Amino acid sequence: MPEQEKSTKLFIQSTLTFLVYFLVAKLSLGFAVINSLTSPVWPPTGIAFAAFVLFGPRIWPAIYFGSVLANITSGSPVLAAIIIGAGNTLEGAAGGYLMNRFAGGIHAFDRAKTVFYTIIAAIFAPMISATVGVTAISLTGLSPWAAYLHTWSTWWLGNVTGAIVITPLIILWFDHTRVHLRERWPELLVVVALFAFVVYVVFSGLLPFPYLLMAALLWVAFRFGPRDTATAVFLIGIIGVWATSRGYGPFYLRYTGKNEAFLFLQLFLAIVSIAKLTVAALVGEITTAQNTIEQREKRFRSLIEKSRDAVLLMDPMANILYASSSTKQILGYSPAEFEGMSGLSVIHPDDLDRTVLALSDVSAEDRKSKHIELRIRMKNGKFAWIGATLTNLLRDPNVGAIVLNYRDVTERKNLETAKDDFMMISAHQLRSPLSAMRWNMELLLMTAKDIPAKVKTKLRLIYDYNQKMIDLVNELLDISRIIQGKISSEPELTDISALIRKEIEIETPFAREQKVTLKSNIRGYSMPDVSVDPKRFLWVIQNLLSNAIKYTPSGGTVTVSVAVVGREVCVTITDTGIGIPVEEQQFVFTKFFRASNAVAVHAEGTGLGLYAAKEYIEHWGGTITMESPAARGKGTKFTISIPIKKRR
């Protein structure tokens, strides 16, 4: 807001405050009994508090001059008025400061705790005004020193009540001027009627028990909130002051001195106000909390229910405790049917062992999570593939179960299987005639002695082309694997040391055949999980391992090591084989590359294995490197590093 507008706003606020303060102060001084400047009824303190909270410290001149003028026009010497004015302004400033600092300013009456802090401010700030004021009037002779304590008490109690009754009134109306009572007007009518009745009964002297008023006020506090409570208290205050000054009501009847009667009324008002404001604040807090909880619950319920993925809560024995509504769409069971069932009873027998293993694995560690794909029997008896994540939240006080998030992946699985099947079948179908041709050719060339040389040459040519076709089919298979791997593979958290051990077992016979020693060096029983596609990772290792064995002359050694290095798992495959010529090393991971010395040993080979391996590994976030020292026959070392996804 530009400076000009700010000043205008302040000017308007100050003028308003000054006028209101002055008028109300004048009116209040009208009730002064023991001396002309000490009134037991003093709303202006409340006005001062509210002004400082709502408009800020720059409102002080309005309060000051309002007070000074009110006192002077009530017969005060100028000196006294100036000092009293200072006291009142300080009181207002202190009250406003305390309220802003400790009670949240304009939100002071929304919570029981801040109501309490406001009461503290209302009790202590008026002590400033009382002390300054009574000292000033005693000094200027308007009040005897002997009556200091009595005068001080009157001044103080009047200001305290003014703060407690008037401050919430102003602040709460300032903030919420709308009257929401349209729907509740019957109740309002009853309350007002009750209120009026009780007020009449109490103040007319029929049943002069002021505490009857508490009953009507309690209703307001419970049902109508802080603002209306403050209003009700204020109304009782006005009626009380009016009645007492006219000589009616229980306060007048009980006390002989008017000052005392007013003081007793003030005390009553203060206590009632404190009690009811607190109740109103508490009721408000509880309602807000309940609404928030309800809203949150609705929101989360909606999130879970509307999500296409389904959520299941189970105990460690796989008994289903809760099933979200998506269960119906995915598996055909209604949540009610599914809940209470044993999850194990609907798992496909071939996937049961694997699933139980995953479940017990996850149950062993708080917050552990594992991804798994398995088949579940749907309501119609057929099986659906689901891709699920199991998370152990047994120890979480809000959940207390194992959470299974899952979605239907049948289509994808079928597609994958279909693709795999297609490739398999195609490769097989293409190879059958090719292999038949090959062997027949070989037989022919081997056995037929009397073929003319020219014919033999041509036959050899045909044989070579046939070999080329066989190579092409192999390449096709490799390429399709790479493409499939990049598009459809879903990495899972995998312990690759287990996979590598398996692969070593598989290659052991081949190694033995080649008279190559196969050594393994795997640190620890299990490794932290990495995120890879286990089938394709196995393929990569197989590729590297069989290459290492193939290209190592008999008597050599191939060593496989797996270890954790920093944040990665590292696999090295080292051989004492023919190595890769230095000038060709830069091409090792390129498509269709075959080292010249490799071709000499093994004519066949597509040159796609290492290219594919690198593509896969980088797809999983890892790196693969090769070392082959310059000296011939010093062997080759491949190093694969994959970042750890989950430690054990």
Next chain:
Amino acid sequence: MRTIVIIEDDTNAQEVYQQIFAQNGIRAFFASTGQLGIQLVQSEMPDLIVLDLVLAGAMNGMDVLKALKHYPALQAIPVLVVTNLQSEKNKAIEQGAVDVLVKASTSIDELVGHIKKHARTRKVN
């Protein structure tokens, strides 16, 4: 004289095998289905079984491998898988095959070499 049972449904391949084995002095028996193959193995007790993975009839090569495990007397007979189906290599070895050869990628010489290597030597009583 070594004995081999070949479980293979491709007649062309059977012919080729016959020629190869005749040349190399190996006695060969042929079955084109898994069931017949197992019966043949039981009756002949060969030194080696050559098995294709794709077979006619209800059983495929993997089924044969699994079934052979149920006959303790036959456990000692090595099984060499010779097939054009490359993707099942690991599974076949897991099921007990001693090695897996891809037909199209194997020359006759290599085939004979493997057979001679893996065939068990019969104990002379």
